[in-house]
Amino acid sequence: MSASHTHGDCCDHQDRHQFSLRKALIPIAVSALLFVIGLLFNKALNNTPYSVGEYAVLIPAYLISGWSVLITAGRNILRGRIFDENFLMAIATLGAIAIHELPEAVAVMLFFQIGELFQDYSVGRSRRSIKALLEVRPDTANLKLGDQVREVDPKSINIGDLILIRPGEKVPLDGEILSGQSQVDTSALTGESVPRTVVTGETVLSGMINQSGVLTVRVTKPFAESSISRILELVENASSKKANTEKFITRFARYYTPVVVVLSLAVAILPPLLIAGATQAEWTYRALVLLVISCPCGLVISIPLGYFGGVGGAAKRGILVKGSVFLDALAQVKTVVFDKTGTLTQGNFRVTDVISENGFTQSQLLALAAQVESQSNHPVAQSIRQAHGKSVHKSGVQEYEEIAGHGIIARIEERTVLAGNDRLLHRESIPHDVCIVEGTVTHLAVDGEYTGRIVIEDELKEDAIAAIQALHLQGIQTVMLTGDNQAVADRIAHTLGLDQYRAELLPEGKVAALEEILDRASHTQGKVAFVGDGINDAPVIARADVGMAMGGLGSDAAIETADVVIMTDAPSKVAEAIAIAQRTLQIVWQNIILAMTVKAIFIGLGAVGVATLWEAVFADVGVALLAIFNAGRILR
Template sequence: MTSNKSTHSDCCGRDGGHSHYGEFSLKNEIVPVALSMILFVIGLIFYEDLHNTRFFLGEYLVFVPAYLISGWAVLTAAGRNILRGKIFDENFLMTVATLGAIAIHQIPEAVAVMLFFQVGELFQDFSVSRSRSSIKSLLEVRPDSANLKVDGEMKPVSPKSVQVGNIIVVKPGEKIPLDGEITEGASQVDTSPLTGESVPRTVQVGETVLAGTINKSGVLTVRVSKLFEESSISKILYLVENASSKKATTEKFITRFARYYTPVVVFFSLAVAILPPLFVPGETSAEWVYRALVLLVISCPCGLVISIPLGYFGGVGGAAKRGILVKGSTFLDTLTDVQTVVFDKTGTLTKGVFNVTQIVPKNGCSETELLHLAAKVESQSNHPVAKSILSAYGESVETSDVKDYREIAGHGIQARVGNSIVIVGNSRLLLRENIEHDVCDVEGTIVHVAVDGVYRGRITIADELKDDAVEAIRNLKNAGVEQIVMLTGDNQTVAQIIARQLNLDSYLAELLPEDKVEAIETYLGKASKGKKVVFVGDGINDAPVIARADLGMAMGGLGSDAAIETADVVLMTDAPSKIAEAIQVGKKTHKIVWQNIVLAMGVKGLFIILGIFGIATLWEAVFADVGVALLAILNAGRILKVN
């Protein structure tokens, strides 16, 4: 993340200083401020004596060094930008205003402008640094090394050098360096770096652990399942580091606004300095030049240019602390206008942990034979239904005689086992093949099995609702979501039961992946103007629907790589209740960003009027500018504290 510069450096000219993420050092930055302050105070105390020296020499000897020390960053940035052809920026405003003040012999005011601007910058940078800490902390969970087990010995290596299938050992207190499956040991794992959940999770042999989490108690032996580049933590870091590339509409507007606003301010101030003395009798050039300089200082848009991106950055960081990865500030804006939330069922509203509850053989087939056939065909699938059948079979599956394997999306699987064609799938698949079969009205997913066109029986598989599914729907209603829908490829009976348990507004069952896309198109067409449709899913079949929705969400734990990469928001805890939380973060971010815009524009507008009429001085101008920027920065920091 250190490769990205903050908007703060672009605004205030500290391109090479502390404004990089996490590089702020209070000790280093306070020295020039303190030195300038000492010279400034000395100048004010002995102002009369210094002012009365020959050619004001004493005054220049004290105030000019104070001016150069406090304003050097602004002066050099203005000079560099002029050479690059970027004349009208904030540094230019400050430079012209203060040099003009020196020209009309208002030297203390010129120093005050630069000094208090510098003090304001110091507080701003401190606030920026603290606000960014939540995202910077993600970098700290990047594992540094892995204990690779080779020939019974452990060797510390870089996680990037470990291959899939290698065995690593994770000791108590160590970060788990790579995703993998536990082969030995049991422990408690702190998942808060990835999910934001503070309660440790108990893990044991056969369970999956994720890179970046922390082993709390026992020694774990883990078989690596993913390369470091493909691990959960690497994906999270990539998503967060690149979140700033997708700017919100408000953020883009402010960038464009500042580009045109600054030259308008410069020419308006020039008109204030020149026109009144020419056309209004009795008005002096010195008075109106001073007023123009006040306008230049007041008009500096630093508070806006800094606080708006920081507000969105804080929103992304606040969401990340809660295990919600938002891939860009534009999606925070989208979350404020959600009208419809559409859920996939399996793995999203339900646990996706299936158990075989009934085996019903037909036409001379035994239960053992039926389960064995289904396990053979499902052995090459990663679908939760397939895993449940393999788990129920409980033995290793010989697949050398399984040929011509073919997954039929939304239907099931067809394969050649020995010399027979075996079909394992839902009722639609058997209807398509004109195979007579049982018609079931039971709670659960039905998997039918047929061999060479003859029905051999069915397997009933039950899933459970996620623990927070009911709470998730209730919270979405409370958050103002008008319609909550479920789309599933499962049968009507199962869909109806789930919809009733969750109090959903509507549902559509027995859908193919392309049917889900059509359904989303329908909901998008029905949405009110400016309102958004969200789709939440986890499987590879959900990727097209996630991409088509106004905002796509994916489950980060159970979710497929395709769904996670396509989604705009990733829920690392796989908890549907996080959706309402994400909407809250989006709404609070949007609210605070607009509070900052109104605050900055309102205060600046008021002081511009006061400056034109000669009521506001340079002293008040700098306090107004720095004060607005500070208030905006502190207000933006509140986003990290969404309840």
């Protein structure tokens, strides 16, 4: 038996069909009515010839409430999966009927179905936030062909095609706005309720809802790779990555159930043989009580449900966790390592100063920098092109080489032009004055001669300080690793109150620095999370115990590499994700301890004859219900 099998078999109906409360209540209501009649008129019905009246009322009640359990038990036996709770309940209730304890047999099945009803409802609630994502999957797209607009399947649209998005429509595919401006609702992707204004040149993602203006968009990704499709794939696959707690319960149940069956058989057979005056009927009844009490429903239902609630609750808050195993890891995080640009800072660079030397004017230097940076997607390159403000002829750029962590070398009009940081100047042996500047600096050199520098500044995100404070309150160490210069790193670290930081790191330097942090953390049994923007931090995200991508909806690297994707640009979500994970783990262990304790007490009471089948039913269903309600708290 496994937790996944058990849960799937018990609740087969709600996995295949959308849960309907009214539909589920009808058989329970009919069975409950027959059960009440059987109890109220039990004496009269029992006094009919061969107790036919009692059988006529209570057997239909038993079959209506217990048919799914009996069928599932039979199907599992044929598949070789004998020992699960369906088998335990089928044997216990059929045994009760055999010793003429019909009301108890019906009660077991009826209260089990009531427990299932609550479970179905609880699962429905925890899935609601994930179903909200399914609802924003667009069914159609308006393909623009010249002056005509055709409604087509989004899957048939190619990269480069133009689509029209009218007010009130869902954005069907990721793309760049060519004309129009509007307010878009991003709540399905980010969990944020405040609409965002988008204008020409900006990117819109599938799953957003256009609220006001008409937008013409050039498609940049096919439907299968669009943001909403990737998110849905993540959520749907989350259940495959199980936490160690879930795996433990699966292994536990595999041994626990056969032991219970053998123990029950021993209780039924041995005492009448070994104890004087012990009757077969009495000890068989005790064995049946033991079987019902031993059903591990509370465990196998509530533990996966607890983790599912954690994943669903996080998704509702704009945090995508790729599986319960990462919730467990998040709960043990003691160190959070941040990238700087786009993670703690906004990544919206702007040019604040241009210092030209050796015969260049400021405008000439900016024009040259814009040309050499014309093929780069780096935020610094974008800010230089924006400051230049004129169209750039890329055709003049030849022998272009982008050196990670350094900058760019290119041939422009028969001249070798360098644009990059101080490391690039030293690498190419370009003589220059040492300058300490508050900001990111791009140096330029032409044919080995230094020609000036461009100073660029970035701003902290609004909630960056609050994010670091929240992590400190949780007792978590904060570290920043950045490729930026020491002066910028000093200022950012001091403003935020970081515990540690390292600057001027190449991509491989970040990995080496993280290795050191992981090595130190291993001595304290704490986990290390790395938070990056997902564009150039994939190696470090992959190496951390928990890789977190910040605002990574548009980044394939983030979606593929990270264990947790934060769908907003808010670093404060890191502390929130850790809090949700800790709460989930706490509730899961509460459920395990509750179920184990109650089971142990009632197994003892059943073995000595104190507990009856009635108490067994309430113990089993009661534990399951308490565990389900407890797991439901994670969503709140």
